[in-house]
Amino acid sequence: MRKILLVDDEENFCYFVKRNLELTGEFKVFTANNGEEGLEIARKERPDLILLDIFMPGMSGSEVAAKL
Known part of the structure; x- marks a missing residue:
């Protein structure tokens, strides 16, 4: 599983990006x-x-x- 780190001060943006990427089952997303x-x-x-x-x-x- 690939790991992605998303650094952004907009918490809602981080939530939606993390959720959508993790739903693919291919990524573990850290924010x-x-x-x-x-x-x-x-x-x-x-x-x-x-x-x-x-x-x-x-x-x-x-x-x-x-x-x-």
Whole structure:
């Protein structure tokens, strides 16, 4: 099963994307609502794909990508 990490400050968006991807039975989706949490999950879970929102309060998606 492929792992996907979705980092976005819009909780409803994360919920719907996670739900739809997991319904396929092919993906395990992790979500984070800020950059710091996203980095922590990325380091722990080692996802196959990371989807980052660029415009988030605090640490932006660009900053998260640079730290990965």
